[in-house]
Amino acid sequence: MIEVKAELVGSVWKITSKPGDKVAEDDVLLILESMKMEISVTAPRAGTVREIRVKETEVVKEGQVLVVLD
Amino acid sequence: MGDEFSAEVADLKARRKKNLGMGGPEKIAKQKERGKLTVRERLGLLFDKDTFVELGLLAHQQPVRGGEFDADGTPADGVVTGHGNVDGRQVWVIAYDFTVMAGSMGAIGEQFKAARVRELALRYRKPIVWLLDSAGARIQEAAGSTFAGTGYLFYDQVVMSGVIPQVAAMLGPCAAGTAYIPGLSDFVPMVKGTSSMSLGGARLVKAATGEEVTDHDMGGSQVHCYESGVGDNEVEDDAECIAAVRRFLSYLPSSNTEPPPYHDTGDSPDRLVTELEKIVPTNPRAAYDVRRVVKAIFDHDSWFEIKATWAKNIVVGFARAGGHAVGVVANQPMQKGGILDSDAADKAARFIRMCDAFNVALVYLMDVPGFLVGSQVEKEGIIRHGAKMLYATSEATVPKITIVMRKAYGAGYYVMNGKGYQPDVIVAWPFAEISVMGPEGAVNIIFNKQIEASDNPEETRARMIETIKEQISPYVAAGWAMIDDVIDPAETRRVIVHGIEQARGKKVDRPWRKHGNIPV
Numbered sequence: 126m127i128e129v130k131a132e133l134v135g136s137v138w139k140i141t142s143k144p145g146d147k148v149a150e151d152d153v154l155l156i157l158e159s160m161k162m163e164i165s166v167t168a169p170r171a172g173t174v175r176e177i178r179v180k181e182t183e184v185v186k187e188g189q190v191l192v193v194l195d
Numbered sequence: 196m197g198d199e200f201s202a203e204v205a206d207l208k209a210r211r212k213k214n215l216g217m218g219g220p221e222k223i224a225k226q227k228e229r230g231k232l233t234v235r236e237r238l239g240l241l242f243d244k245d246t247f248v249e250l251g252l253l254a255h256q257q258p259v260r261g262g263e264f265d266a267d268g269t270p271a272d273g274v275v276t277g278h279g280n281v282d283g284r285q286v287w288v289i290a291y292d293f294t295v296m297a298g299s300m301g302a303i304g305e306q307f308k309a310a311r312v313r314e315l316a317l318r319y320r321k322p323i324v325w326l327l328d329s330a331g332a333r334i335q336e337a338a339g340s341t342f343a344g345t346g347y348l349f350y351d352q353v354v355m356s357g358v359i360p361q362v363a364a365m366l367g368p369c370a371a372g373t374a375y376i377p378g379l380s381d382f383v384p385m386v387k388g389t390s391s392m393s394l395g396g397a398r399l400v401k402a403a404t405g406e407e408v409t410d411h412d413m414g415g416s417q418v419h420c421y422e423s424g425v426g427d428n429e430v431e432d433d434a435e436c437i438a439a440v441r442r443f444l445s446y447l448p449s450s451n452t453e454p455p456p457y458h459d460t461g462d463s464p465d466r467l468v469t470e471l472e473k474i475v476p477t478n479p480r481a482a483y484d485v486r487r488v489v490k491a492i493f494d495h496d497s498w499f500e501i502k503a504t505w506a507k508n509i510v511v512g513f514a515r516a517g518g519h520a521v522g523v524v525a526n527q528p529m530q531k532g533g534i535l536d537s538d539a540a541d542k543a544a545r546f547i548r549m550c551d552a553f554n555v556a557l558v559y560l561m562d563v564p565g566f567l568v569g570s571q572v573e574k575e576g577i578i579r580h581g582a583k584m585l586y587a588t589s590e591a592t593v594p595k596i597t598i599v600m601r602k603a604y605g606a607g608y609y610v611m612n613g614k615g616y617q618p619d620v621i622v623a624w625p626f627a628e629i630s631v632m633g634p635e636g637a638v639n640i641i642f643n644k645q646i647e648a649s650d651n652p653e654e655t656r657a658r659m660i661e662t663i664k665e666q667i668s669p670y671v672a673a674g675w676a677m678i679d680d681v682i683d684p685a686e687t688r689r690v691i692v693h694g695i696e697q698a699r700g701k702k703v704d705r706p707w708r709k710h711g712n713i714p715v
Contacts, residue, residue, distance in 0.1 A: 133531050134569050160564040161633045162532025163480045187571055 127169060129192040131185045135159025140181055142192070146174045154192045157185065166191055214252050214270035218294025226294050231367060231389055232433040234275050234292040237326050240437040241288065242279030249277040251308040259302040259336050269295055272304035273329075276312045278321070281444050284456075287316035290326035293367055298329035300373065302336045305348070313351045320450035322360040324440060325376050328367030331396060352379040357552035360447045364440050365426065366433055368410055370396030377425065381549050382501070384439040385416035385426040392419065392426075424505045424538060442499055446513040446520040447553050455520035455555050460494035464517035464692035467685040468492050475684070477626045479601050482528040485510055488560060488600070489523055492516075492688045498523075501546060506538035507531075511546040516558065517692035522550035525560035526611065528601075535566045535607055537580035543610070544583035551591035556695045559618075562600045563607030565632070582714040584610040589617075590711065594698030596691050599623035599669065599678070605631055614677050619701065620694035622680045623669035624687075629678075634663040 138158035142148060148168045155177070157164045172194035179191050215235070217223060223233055232240075238247050256269035273295035278287045289309045291298035300309075316323040337345065349372075355361060356379065363369075363377035365385040369392040377383040377392055385392075393400075393414035400406050400413070412418075419426030430436045448455045474487045490498050493514035500512035507530040514523050524543050526533035550557050566572075566581050588595075588610055597611065597618040608629060612618050623629065630637065638646070638659045649655035665671075672678045682690055 133534070133536070133567060134571060160532060160534050160567065161480060161635060162528065162534065162564050163482065164532045165482065 126175070127172065127194045128190045129154060129166060129169065129194060131157065131166070131187055131189045131191055133157075133159055133164070133187050134185065135164065136184045137179045137181050137191075138163060140177060140179075142174050142177070144174050144176060148172060148174060148194070155179070168194060170194075210253060213267075214255075217270055217292055218268075218296075222294035229367075229389060230432065231293070231328065233294065234290045234326065234328070237366065237433060237437060238275065238279070238288065238290060240434060241324065241326070241440065242281060242286070243283065247277060247279035249275065250311065251276050254303050254308055256296075256301055256336075257303055262335070269301065271295070272301045272308065273298055273333075274300070274304035274308055276308045278312075278315075281322075281441050282456075284444075284449055285319070285321045286444065287312050287321055287323045288326065289313075289323070291329040291367075293328040293330075296330075296333060298367065299331065299333035300329060300337075301333045305332075306345075310347060310351075313348070313355070316359060317351070317355050320359055320452065322362065322444055322447070322449060323355065324362045324364065324444075325380070326364050326366055326437075327369040327373070327376060327390075327392075329369060329373060331369075331371040331373050349375050349379060352376070357451060357548075359450050360444060360553065362440050362443060364436050365390035365392060365416075366436060368392075368396070370394075370410065370414075371399065374414075382440070382443045383419075383426050384428045384430050384436045384443075385420055386433060386436050387416050387429050387431055391415045420502075420504050422505070424502065424542060426505075427502050428500075429504060443513075446499065446515075446555065451552055451554065453554070455553065457518050457520075458515060459518045460497060460515055462494040462497075462515075462517070465689050468688050469685050471684040471687070475600065477601075479626075479628060482532065484529045485525045485527045485533075485560065485562065489514065489525055492560075492691065493521070493523070494518065502542055506536075506542040508533055508536065509539040509543050511543060513555070514558075516556075516688070516695055519692070519695050520555050521691075521695065522546060522555045522557050523560065524557060524611070526563040526607075528562055531567075532564055533562055533602075534564050535581065535584075535610065536572060537575045537577050540566075540577075540580040540584040540610070544587040547584070547587040547591055551587070551593050554593055556594040556596070556698070557591060557612070558691055559595070559597045559612040560600055561597060561608070561611040562602050563604060563611055564602050565605040565607040579714045581606060581610065586711070586713045588612050590713075592701065592703040592705075594619050594695050594701055596694040596698075597621040598687055598691070599627040599629060600684070601627055602633075603627060603629040604633060617703075619698035620690060621678050622682045622690055623672065623678050624684045625669065625681055627669040627681075628664075628667045629669060629672050630663075630667040634660045634667065637663050 135157040139156045142154045152168045153165045175195045176193040254272045255266045256264045258264045275290040361380040362382045363380035374392040391410040391414040416429040420429040497515035510525045510527045642659045
């Protein structure tokens with residue numbers, strides 16, 4: 126199990142994966158918006174999305190868990 | 196007479212042969228088992244063929260503290276010193292031999308041999324390279340209050356800083372005070388798995404604080420090249436490490452009184468970089484890999500990235516532009532949106548100062564949404580860290596070229612060598628945006644009352660945003676002659692090469708001072 130965390134503070138702009146999705150390394154899981162930039166959050170390695178812990182427009186803190194991969 | 200002569204020479208040869216044998220076959224086999232090369236194999240890779248001249252081969256341990264010593268068991272006293280050529284230029288070396296008392300720094304090796312190399316490298320103004328694979332100070336020779344007389348090594352390094360290039364190649368352990376050798380060096384490649392550095396080795400840490408940790412877990416490349424930023428480039432093995440040292444030196448002059456070496460790469464200065472159209476999206480919110488931009492603009496195969504795995508939101512490294520060595524500072528929209536934070540500012544400031552010290556021209560490729568704001572970064576002291584980058588860019592007097600590719604916002608525009616920082620050339624691409632902040636943020640502050648008072652706030656806001664957007668166009672800045680030109684991105688390479696040639700005789704006079712007070 127891997128927890129994918131936010132690298133910086135921002136809001137969740139678009140969620141591009143859902144629980145059960147099989148993802149490859151570097152696949153985009155969701156996109157944050159911070160400082161007017163779209164910041165892709167990608168899978169650190171291949172796996173299956175177990176859980177998405179955030180909702181679109183939600184504000185997240187640096188280090189907050191966004192997605193859990195199996 | 197003839198017999199005596201040849202007997203003396205034979206004795207000399209035998210002494211040399213013994214010391215060239217390092218710590219002996221058993222220790223050498225152990226060194227190999229760890230995946231490491233011997234110190235002499237490393238020197239063979241570092242220097243051009245047959246150019247190494249050794250000083251102090253016949254040295255060995257001495258009864259420094261009146262205690263026991265082992266002359267036979269300490270060939271060269273555990274450190275090989277001398278000079279050789281790298282691409283035909285003289286370079287000095289201090290190479291620790293782990294097969295001799297774990298490469299520990301003995302009194303003879305350190306206070307006589309290594310000290311002599313430091314003195315001569317500085318006297319001749321030639322680069323110095325440490326090949327580090329050492330358990331640290333040889334405690335049996337160093338413990339006690341005569342420690343009061345040690346430490347010249349780091350003092351010398353500071354005196355040499357910015358005068359001659361200093362490289363610390365991490366090929367094994369480097370614990371305790373000796374970790375300051377890389378700490379004070381200009382370039383620190385680290386071999387994955389075998390190298391480590393820490394102020395206290397694992398055994399000392401256990402004794403001092405009770406923490407149980409291995410040298411590798413505490414100070415391997417996975418820490419220093421990814422988290423701490425103390426290491427520069429993680430490499431796979433000894434050979435790759437030494438190749439990185441040679442590559443690094445190829446961009447730098449032998450000392451700060453010379454220009455960096457020019458290499459004709461055969462790549463035309465006027466080549467149009469038409470592929471940029473496929474790499475950079477005009478939508479300022481969208482990301483791309485700026486390293487592709489760098490590789491497209493500069494001479495083929497000339498890009499050598501530094502600290503590629505740490506503070507990835509800014510990219511720094513050496514390249515060649517029409518054969519001239521340049522230092523590139525580029526925002527990386529693919530990482531954290533290219534936003535500047537504390538580590539990114541530290542990384543860039545350190546690199547900019549190295550380039551400036553050694554006469555390497557700087558090229559800034561700007562696409563920056565600004566510095567990260569908020570409570571977290573204030574706790575980290577982002578004002579202090581950001582100020583380092585402001586300082587370094589202001590202080591640099593080498594030719595400085597600025598390309599505003601897309602976003603140029605706020606203090607990000609300043610630290611990336613905006614107009615106020617005396618660029619020799621500053622140009623923008625047609626879709627660049629230059630402003631104290633993005634249109635959305637600006638509208639909320641400037642027109643907040645009008646928007647609230649309006650019958651249709653959203654429509655008013657949108658109209659205001661459009662008004663601001665017109666003002667951040669690069670043609671406004673070009674109209675005021677605050678930038679030199681707006682260029683077709685394909686012309687970027689030509690503009691950079693011609694800019695460096697334009698600024699070649701650059702002289703900048705500043706008021707006398709002992710030294711500035713850079714925020715650290």
